[in-house]
Amino acid sequence: MRLDQDLLDGVVARMLAPPDFFDRIWARAPFHAPGAARACVGLYDGDDFLEDIARARPGPHLVVGAPEGARAYSYHDTAAGLRAAVEAGGVAPLRISDVWHQPDAPERFAWMRALFGSLFCAVSMIYLNPERSENVDLFYAGPGSHLGVHYDTSHTFTIQLSGRRKWVVAETVRLDETLAAERAPDFSPDAAAIFSGPTREIVLMPGDALYVPAYCVHGVTGVPGFPGSVSIGLGIRAFNEIDVVARLLEIVENTRYAAYPPVATCPAGLGAAHRDAKAALVRRVRALLRELDLAVTGIVEAGLHLPDTLGPIAEGAAEPEPAGALRHPETAAS
Numbered sequence: 206m207r208l209d210q211d212l213l214d215g216v217v218a219r220m221l222a223p224p225d226f227f228d229r230i231w232a233r234a235p236f237h238a239p240g241a242a243r244a245c246v247g248l249y250d251g252d253d254f255l256e257d258i259a260r261a262r263p264g265p266h267l268v269v270g271a272p273e274g275a276r277a278y279s280y281h282d283t284a285a286g287l288r289a290a291v292e293a294g295g296v297a298p299l300r301i302s303d304v305w306h307q308p309d310a311p312e313r314f315a316w317m318r319a320l321f322g323s324l325f326c327a328v329s330m331i332y333l334n335p336e337r338s339e340n341v342d343l344f345y346a347g348p349g350s351h352l353g354v355h356y357d358t359s360h361t362f363t364i365q366l367s368g369r370r371k372w373v374v375a376e377t378v379r380l381d382e383t384l385a386a387e388r389a390p391d392f393s394p395d396a397a398a399i400f401s402g403p404t405r406e407i408v409l410m411p412g413d414a415l416y417v418p419a420y421c422v423h424g425v426t427g428v429p430g431f432p433g434s435v436s437i438g439l440g441i442r443a444f445n446e447i448d449v450v451a452r453l454l455e456i457v458e459n460t461r462y463a464a465y466p467p468v469a470t471c472p473a474g475l476g477a478a479h480r481d482a483k484a485a486l487v488r489r490v491r492a493l494l495r496e497l498d499l500a501v502t503g504i505v506e507a508g509l510h511l512p513d514t515l516g517p518i519a520e521g522a523a524e525p526e527p528a529g530a531l532r533h534p535e536t537a538a539s
């Protein structure tokens with residue numbers, strides 16, 4: 206079996222299988238798709254992760270744990286140190302979407318990019334840019350690891366690539382409650398979140414996929430007896446109108462900044478000149494806002510356009526290992 210775009214598209218189709226996915230599940234509730242990503246089993250493990258993290262970014266490398274509920278961070282310079290910290294109960298994350306558009310990105314990221322591109326086309330209506338749209342991480346985690354109870358601001362499709370990991374997820378997103386808590390004066394993003402409603406427990410095995418909506422509270426822990434879990438979190442950032450306008454402004458700034466000469470700056474002591482300069486500033490800002498107003502229609506009506514790096518995988522670009530020890534009976538059967 207060769208890994209090709211049809212196989213990756215099949216993974217996406219199985220992750221979104223329910224016909225009413227976008228009515229009942231998207232942004233509302235988690236969805237577990239056992240075996241949906243069986244085509245990815247055997248493609249990536251802890252050794253691959255340690256090689257790729259060394260290639261993808263200079264150390265020291267972060268390991269996250271939650272020994273007392275809140276997250277704790279440590280940093281490691283070598284692969285051996287990183288592996289030891291993970292085996293002691295940590296999680297090593299690698300934000301591959303920060304580096305995978307670069308020409309020298311590890312080859313093993315190629316199918317991950319193509320899978321993300323296929324998934325993005327299936328679920329999102331506009332693409333802003335890598336920083337505002339992509340949130341894709343590999344996680345290498347030890348058996349005693351946990352990250353604490355938390356929520357993310359991306360819609361995340363996690364695929365278990367090797368090992369096992371136990372998830373506890375809130376059965377539904379409680380968005381109003383979560384956003385109200387974020388507005389509280391004593392809110393701390395590092396504090397553990399709480400489950401305020403019913404939860405569900407899921408053990409992810411290699412080839413399983415789990416969709417967790419943005420703002421859905423969850424906790425993830427290792428499974429005793431299964432060292433070296435590796436999973437990929439294909440996160441599609443949630444966005445609001447502020448993100449869209451900020452992106453449009455960024456485009457204007459990066460492409461046509463020189464078309465906007467400096468405004469006159471006259472101190473209050475200059476009387477009428479000061480008032481005229483302020484009135485001119487207001488007129489120019491309003492003109493820019495009108496321009497952005499038109500651009501919003503343009504960006505929405507232009508449809509979804511992804512960077513070439515997220516396009517379909519080249520024919521035969523990656524070939525999975527033969528089915529072996531990492532392939533558990535349930536996924537090997539189908």
Ligand SMILES: [Fe+2]
Binds near residue numbers: 355356
């Ligand atoms: Fe998370």
